[in-house]
Amino acid sequence: MLVVMKANASEEQVRAVCQKIESFGLRAHSMPGAQRTAIGITGNRGELETGTFEALEGVQEVIKVSKPYKLVSRDVKAEDTIVRFPDSDATIGGNEVAVIAGPCGIESHDQAFAAAERVAKAGARFFRGGAYKPRTSPYAFQGLGELGLQILAEVRERFGLLIVTEAVDHESLALVDDYADVIQIGARNMQNFSLLKAAGRARKPVLLKRGMSATLEEFLMAAEYIMSEGNYNVILCERGVRTFADHTRNTLDLSVVPAVQRLSHLPIIVDPSHGTGKRNKVTPLSRAAVAVGADGLIIEVHHDPDHALSDGSQSLYPDQFDNLMVEVRQIAQVLGRTIADPVAAPAARRHAGAAAD
Ligand code: PEP
Numbered sequence: 001m002l003v004v005m006k007a008n009a010s011e012e013q014v015r016a017v018c019q020k021i022e023s024f025g026l027r028a029h030s031m032p033g034a035q036r037t038a039i040g041i042t043g044n045r046g047e048l049e050t051g052t053f054e055a056l057e058g059v060q061e062v063i064k065v066s067k068p069y070k071l072v073s074r075d076v077k078a079e080d081t082i083v084r085f086p087d088s089d090a091t092i093g094g095n096e097v098a099v100i101a102g103p104c105g106i107e108s109h110d111q112a113f114a115a116a117e118r119v120a121k122a123g124a125r126f127f128r129g130g131a132y133k134p135r136t137s138p139y140a141f142q143g144l145g146e147l148g149l150q151i152l153a154e155v156r157e158r159f160g161l162l163i164v165t166e167a168v169d170h171e172s173l174a175l176v177d178d179y180a181d182v183i184q185i186g187a188r189n190m191q192n193f194s195l196l197k198a199a200g201r202a203r204k205p206v207l208l209k210r211g212m213s214a215t216l217e218e219f220l221m222a223a224e225y226i227m228s229e230g231n232y233n234v235i236l237c238e239r240g241v242r243t244f245a246d247h248t249r250n251t252l253d254l255s256v257v258p259a260v261q262r263l264s265h266l267p268i269i270v271d272p273s274h275g276t277g278k279r280n281k282v283t284p285l286s287r288a289a290v291a292v293g294a295d296g297l298i299i300e301v302h303h304d305p306d307h308a309l310s311d312g313s314q315s316l317y318p319d320q321f322d323n324l325m326v327e328v329r330q331i332a333q334v335l336g337r338t339i340a341d342p343v344a345a346p347a348a349r350r351h352a353g354a355a356a357d
């Protein structure tokens with residue numbers, strides 16, 4: 001159920017409605033919008049009586065939400081969610097198309113810094129790189145763990161890039177929440193409900209990747225798990241799904257971008273690296289992703305992909321990433337959006353929430 005407040009409702013009236021909801025042992029999710037505040041109610045097992053809330057001061061109407069997902073829905077919040085970061089003007093979901101780039105995994109200090117310098121210069125605002133790698137084989141490189149997170153924190157200090165990195169379980173989630181700016185939940189964990197709930201209690205925004213066989217509804221319900229715990233900064237990511245096609249690693253489902261945007265206020269970005277698994281297809285599908293209206297791109301870049309410890313064959317050389325940025329910047333412009341300009345000398349920047357704080 002959704003309680004829609006009047007446009008001129010006071011903060012006190014909103015608070016009183018939340019208290020009333022909580023007095024029934026339910027959870028109130030206040031979602032301020034440009035026009036009015038809506039308060040989502042979760043935790044009810046059966047039907048709630050709309051009249052209980054309709055009578056409260058400042059309430060415009062009470063709507064029964066028939067969709068299985070509530071907080072992710074545009075019914076609760078009509079305006080697009082813009083994810084913001086302390087001490088940075090970078091956003092995800094705003095007019096600027098966010099670019100997240102870096103290696104698949106953090107392999108060493110030098111490897112991370114080599115990629116970070118180049119992607120920062122090309123205009124990326126976010127750096128990716130796994131410290132915990134969910135690998136198909138237990139014998140494959142599993143990531144450097146906390147050492148990898150420390151290297152990522154150094155990348156942030158040196159290049160001013162915001163850090164996006166994956167948490168694979170509860171233990172790594174707590175550490176990633178301390179070190180990173182965005183917690184990535186990978187495709188393999190999209191329906192790890194206990195991990196999703198823990199991410200919902202974390203402080204940092206969550207980048208949720210679509211499971212490799214997830215329907216749109218399953219994808220949105222996974223985001224609902226995170227939001228239902230009180231973390232409303234969720235970024236969705238299309239990274240390809242399994243199909244019969246074998247010319248690519250996965251089939252990148254770009255149609256899910258407008259489909260999500262119709263139903264949800266959450267930003268949706270695209271990962272053409274895992275979406276194709278082939279270096280030569282990453283730039284064409286990045287162009288297409290921006291053209292289809294994605295709010296961002298997440299791209300694997302490695303200074304020496306032939307020797308990468310994971311996903312080398314889909315990692316771009318830095319020069320290819322430079323070229324990609326030039327192209328997608330022009331496409332974004334056609335749509336009235338922007339992509340950050342290249343920077344000659346990336347400046348060090350400190351961000352609140354860094355582990356070193
Ligand atoms: C990754 O981003 O390196 C990754 C493992 O992605 P996914 O979860 O989409 O496979």
Ligand code: MN
Nearest residue numbers: 104300310311
């Ligand atoms: Mn990868």
